[in-house]
Amino acid sequence: MISSLDFPRHGDKENSSFFEDYLQRLLHERDRSGLTGMIDQVEAIMITVDPGNSIRYIGELALMTPYEYLVTLESESHWTHILRIDMNSPDFVIREVKERRTRGIFRSLNEVYPIGAVKPNSRYMGEVLRVTDMHSVVECQQAREFRFFSQDETRRLELPGNIAFVKPSPYTHNIVGYMERAPEQIRVYSLGISNIDPEVQEVYLAAKELQKQLRIDDLILPIDHLATRVYSQNREVAILEWLSLSSYYYWGSYDIRDQNSSTNVTKSVHHTDEIHSPAKVFTANNTPYFVNHLEKLPSPTETFVRNYGPRLHHIALAVRDGETDGQENIEYVVKQIAAQGRNFLLDVIGSRNQGLKQIFSSASEHSSLIIEYVQRFGDFDGFFARDNVAALTHAAGVEEELLELNAKASRTHEGAA
Ligand SMILES: [Fe+2]
Numbered sequence: 046m047i048s049s050l051d052f053p054r055h056g057d058k059e060n061s062s063f064f065e066d067y068l069q070r071l072l073h074e075r076d077r078s079g080l081t082g083m084i085d086q087v088e089a090i091m092i093t094v095d096p097g098n099s100i101r102y103i104g105e106l107a108l109m110t111p112y113e114y115l116v117t118l119e120s121e122s123h124w125t126h127i128l129r130i131d132m133n134s135p136d137f138v139i140r141e142v143k144e145r146r147t148r149g150i151f152r153s154l155n156e157v158y159p160i161g162a163v164k165p166n167s168r169y170m171g172e173v174l175r176v177t178d179m180h181s182v183v184e185c186q187q188a189r190e191f192r193f194f195s196q197d198e199t200r201r202l203e204l205p206g207n208i209a210f211v212k213p214s215p216y217t218h219n220i221v222g223y224m225e226r227a228p229e230q231i232r233v234y235s236l237g238i239s240n241i242d243p244e245v246q247e248v249y250l251a252a253k254e255l256q257k258q259l260r261i262d263d264l265i266l267p268i269d270h271l272a273t274r275v276y277s278q279n280r281e282v283a284i285l286e287w288l289s290l291s292s293y294y295y296w297g298s299y300d301i302r303d304q305n306s307s308t309n310v311t312k313s314v315h316h317t318d319e320i321h322s323p324a325k326v327f328t329a330n331n332t333p334y335f336v337n338h339l340e341k342l343p344s345p346t347e348t349f350v351r352n353y354g355p356r357l358h359h360i361a362l363a364v365r366d367g368e369t370d371g372q373e374n375i376e377y378v379v380k381q382i383a384a385q386g387r388n389f390l391l392d393v394i395g396s397r398n399q400g401l402k403q404i405f406s407s408a409s410e411h412s413s414l415i416i417e418y419v420q421r422f423g424d425f426d427g428f429f430a431r432d433n434v435a436a437l438t439h440a441a442g443v444e445e446e447l448l449e450l451n452a453k454a455s456r457t458h459e460g461a462a
Contacts, residue, residue, distance in 0.1 A: 345442025
């Protein structure tokens with residue numbers, strides 16, 4: 046039997062005894078019940094965008110990632126595009142709502158947040174996990190009081206009918222889906238009418254051609270980690286809830302005091318290489334926003350959550366270790382993409398000595414998500430460097446202040462119109 050509690054602990058952030066006690070009990074029970082064995086890797090990540098954004102977003106992803114456009118599933122009020130590398134890494138599922146007026150639970154999650162409301166249908170939705178026995182997993186999770194969308198609700202939401210979806214988390218607002226598939230089978234999504242959209246195909250092929258010309262097509266690897274931001278008071282429960290829904294273990298937490306924040310890492314018990322199932326990272330302020338005036342501490346993480354709501358902040362892609370034209374690959378990739386007009390929020394940070402280099406792109410105008418690139422050197426097996434995280438968190442906070450001003454300006458404009 047797999048033991049989810051046998052992995053070494055990293056980090057310096059202290060957790061409450063509530064967290065440490067329930068971590069032991071939840072993972073022990075998850076292993077004992079067979080859930081850890083039945084739930085495997087992240088099969089897909091799902092993102093919804095507002096009308097008119099999916100094709101350009103796919104162009105962006107095709108240039109900045111190794112993903113290929115596979116097919117579009119058309120249903121009554123959505124186009125759902127599938128991007129894939131292969132069966133060893135998760136798919137991107139990009140949904141576009143056809144009508145701006147489309148309402149529903151996912152839009153409601155955006156609407157109470159000042160910047161989230163500006164692109165009401167655009168948000169990262171969550172992950173689909175591969176399971177070996179969907180019926181048993183759903184039954185077991187329901188017994189643990191997780192609530193699922195009914196088949197009828199899944200159909201009305203125009204989500205794939207062969208996936209069982211847990212309702213949005215109260216802590217992260219993300220959803221988790223379970224999809225049954227044997228390892229040798231191909232991934233399929235039961236939804237709508239499938240076709241290759243000529244417009245998407247054209248944008249995708251042009252981006253792939255450009256990627257080749259820039260000689261970055263061989264340097265960008267699959268997803269390394271997914272980073273979600275939550276309110277300070279939800280840090281521990283968000284981690285424990287995710288561990289209860291998945292077969293991930295708690296790797297550890299680092300206190301990033303400079304930014305009044307912590308970075309909390311969980312990884313798959315089944316896959317040591319993130320390329321097969323990305324690490325899931327949670328970031329939260331150490332103290333809530335309303336004590337900032339007393340403590341005089343920075344607060345970029347909680348400010349993000351107050352502006353967008355709890356949600357995914359960035360998707361990190363690994364960059365192949367090595368050099369191109371005398372530059373480390375990450376520097377080369379960033380230089381080539383920046384020359385196409387994409388902004389990055391800071392210079393590449395970190396060093397060979399620290400074990401890794403990282404950078405954040407600006408947030409996508411289509412999904413609001415940031416792309417991180419990370420190059421790990423040699424046999425570095427740490428997950429990140431503290432100084433890097435502080436610099437990245439700070440840079441994203443500065444960018445977000447600008448977005449907040451823009452959001453305010455556009456609301457004032459709408460109010461006046
Ligand atoms: Fe990251």
